[in-house]
Amino acid sequence: MESKKYLEDISQIKDLMNKSSRFISLSGLSGILAGIYAITGAVVAYLFLLPRNSDYVILHSWNFRMLIAILIAVAVLSFVSAYLLTTKKAKKNNEKIWDATTKRLLVSFLIPLVTGGIYILIKLNSQHYGLTASLMLIFYGLALVNASKYTIGKVKYLGYSEIVLGLLCAAYPGYGFWFWVLGFGVLHIVYGSLMYLKEAKA
């Protein structure tokens, strides 16, 4: 009798730990992938699209459209990878992917992100593209910090780092491209690898 109660206790512990922290095991690998997509996109842009010397990217030119296309591709690929890895993990653990936790996570992530996206588009339309990289980093960082209450671990710190980078980027105009690579590429890979190693140990 007693033993059966304790068995139930243990399964309840496991169940609650999983339910309350769904995104633990996803974050590592999808972070690394997001970083790789970002760097690949940046390399393509650097080699083929960015103007040499001090020329400016002209709004609505072919180059400009391609840059936007690369940005969208990086974002979509990162999102799809994260989604697929979560679904796979959820299936393995026999969990539903759509519950209150995931919904809240997405909503709190998307509110700052979409706000920032729209703001950047408005600015671009009035020819203000100087701060685009800085704004992307800052709003993305805010989105991470905001969503981090529904995840375990260090997502918060990734968010803080992105915000700091974004502010530095605003202070050093002209290096937007490099700050972008650092924030979306290098930071993601560093963060993802740290989490991945931690998951492997657990």
Added chain:
Amino acid sequence: MGLIDNINKLFDHRIRLGIMSILMVNEEVDFNRLKELLDVTDGNLASHTKTLEKAEYIKIEKSFIGKKPNTRYTATALGKLSFKKHIEALENIIKNQN
């Protein structure tokens, strides 16, 4: 004999066990989220968190978000250690019975 000694009486309750399980894997959890995950009433949850706080297994932090009170919970180092010991005790009992 002996085996049962390691069972922590404080964790020998569904809701307290649940609160600790959630706080083991989440740095910080607020009242509403605990309530939703554990599916318990306000009063019930409040009394059990108070018990755990008295034992210094968890920390309770009260603040206001706008005009709404917000209560957040964190597991202390002592709480985490005690919980780990409790789980080991549970596993030992089960192992010995089979």
